[in-house]
Amino acid sequence: MTNPFYDPYQILVKVYGAGAHLKIALAETPVEELHRTRTVKTVYGVLENDSYLSLCLKSVAPKSPKQTMRIVMKIALYWLIFLQKPKYMVTDTAVELLKKLGKGGAAGFANAALRAFDAAKVAIPAGDEGLAVTTPYPLFAIKKLRAEYGDRTESIVRAKSKGVTVRFARGEEDYLNRPHIATPFRGVYIFENFARDAAFFAGDYTFQSVGSVAICGVVEPCGRMLDACAAPGGKSVLLADKCKRVTACELHAHRVALIESYLSRMGKHNVTALQKDSSAFDPAFENAFDGVLCDVPCSGFGTVCENPDLPLLKKEEDLAGLFRTQLAILENCSRYVAEDGALYYSTCSLFSEENDGVVGAFLEKHPEFRAELPESPLSHEKKRYGIQFLPDEAFGAGFYVAKMRRV
Known part of the structure; x- marks a missing residue:
């Protein structure tokens, strides 16, 4: 052995x-x-x-x-x-x-x-320094969370992953004899362990985070949908169930290939995957979509339960340029929304400057859009422009989503 x-x-x-x-x-x-x-x-x-x-x-x-x-x-x-x-x-x-x-x-x-x-x-320090020792979160992130969430910070950073989230397209009854946690979303369950089998390759189920499912749940059915930052493809696949046509964009070719592989496995034929920079304007996309989802690059600290290596890869200075990148993508993609269409902005961040901060800055410059506070069956906090999900009450997931209407 x-x-x-x-x-x-x-x-x-x-x-x-x-x-x-x-x-x-x-x-x-x-x-x-x-x-x-x-x-x-x-x-x-x-x-x-x-x-x-x-x-x-x-x-x-x-x-x-x-x-x-x-x-x-x-x-x-x-x-x-x-x-x-x-x-x-x-x-x-x-x-x-x-x-x-x-x-x-x-x-x-x-x-x-x-x-x-x-x-x-082994002496553990007191206060936030101690939390930075006994949880995966670095001290700078804990201090930022403390400033925003106060006493709830400890509950947030001590949240644990509940297991493997599986979204079934069909055949879930064959697996529910195993111990599992039900979520508020149809066909979505959390298992302590779940090894993929032949049904995975047949497209009967996929592994998809609760956050990804909840974000798609906010999107209203429409004819033409753009998923602007789409890899690895889980959101595009789910959006294909409620939208007639989905265009899924990614910056890098290898990530477009990931989307295409995902679509093939799940048998989705109403999604087109394209290599495209979502921060650069494409005249062919102007006013072309009834719905546009910008799930932008972010600090990712809402996914620490799922990705405990993330704090090793992130430094405080890495956050500095995110606001500009996020706002640039939102600004550009807003030009692709048809009149009366919906623009969605989401992150897997816990920090307000990446969330309401970006949406607020966008709305100040774009009176042609108005905020519509989303609803979700998953526990969340209402913010000024969007809703924030926190790991201690959202099955270990932290994320944000806002919805804006073009008027």
């Missing part, structure tokens, strides 16, 4: 070392199928608790170890603290893996450090 730390290590070295996105690293790394659930649990667990595990590691290794040792030790500490595995077993497994990786010289240190580790001696 493969060393149980080996597969998680192979994935985490891509995330920590190469900056790979977790889901891509998971998809591209061959793992022992028999233990896939254990591997995924370990990888997510290490990333969700990265700051705390770093603090624990520092308690037994004041000088930060090199990458291989650091990753193996974080896996070991996760198993020791959160999975409550016996110390001797965890230590032996870590030592064995280090030797296998050609780091036998470090095995003695790992052995001594793990045997000496005592979680009770």
Whole structure:
């Protein structure tokens, strides 16, 4: 049997070392199928608790170890603290893996450090600094959330993923004998574990976030719909059920290919995928659509439950240019909305400057649009222009959507 730390290590070295996105690293790394659930649990667990595990590691290794040792030790500490595995077993497994990786010289240190580790001696700071240690959110994000949501901040950052969200096109009755959580949306359920089978490739179901489904739920049925930032294609597929024709645009060719693959698998023939920059005007699109959805690039902090690697990839300075990009896409795509048509703006952000801030700036310059506050069966907060969903009450998802009417 493969060393149980080996597969998680192979994935985490891509995330920590190469900056790979977790889901891509998971998809591209061959793992022992028999233990896939254990591997995924370990990888997510290490990333969700990265700051705390770093603090624990520092308690037994004041000088930060090199990458291989650091990753193996974080896996070991996760198993020791959160999975409550016996110390001797965890230590032996870590030592064995280090030797296998050609780091036998470090095995003695790992052995001594793990045997000496005592979680009770790890001091967690008070206040928001402590939240930044015990949750995946960095301190700058916690401070921004505190300024907007006050005492609710701790509930938001401690929210956990509820599992795998599956949207069924048909055949759901074959799966509902498994433990699951129902959502307010037809055919959408959350399972603790869900491995794809032949029905996935037949288009009977797909994996789609609650946020994506809720955003599509706000969109009204129409004849001509534009999904301006469409990859990987889940929203376009769902919109195709309520709109006669959907045009799905993406900036990069490989992401257009993702959309086309999604459409093919789900058997949707009323969607056209195009490579297009949604911030650059196309005269052929002017006034051409009854509905336009701008699900714009954003900080993504509403998806931390789903993407615990995101805080490793985001810095506070990364947020500075987002407002301009988001407003540019909204400004440009507003020119594609026909009279009496609807313009939708959405993000997976928790921060008001990316949400109501962008919509407010747009409406100030565009009196030809008026805000219409959306409705949703999923718990949300009403803002001035749109509605905000928060992870502690929306199955671990955080996102925003606004609706504007061209008059």
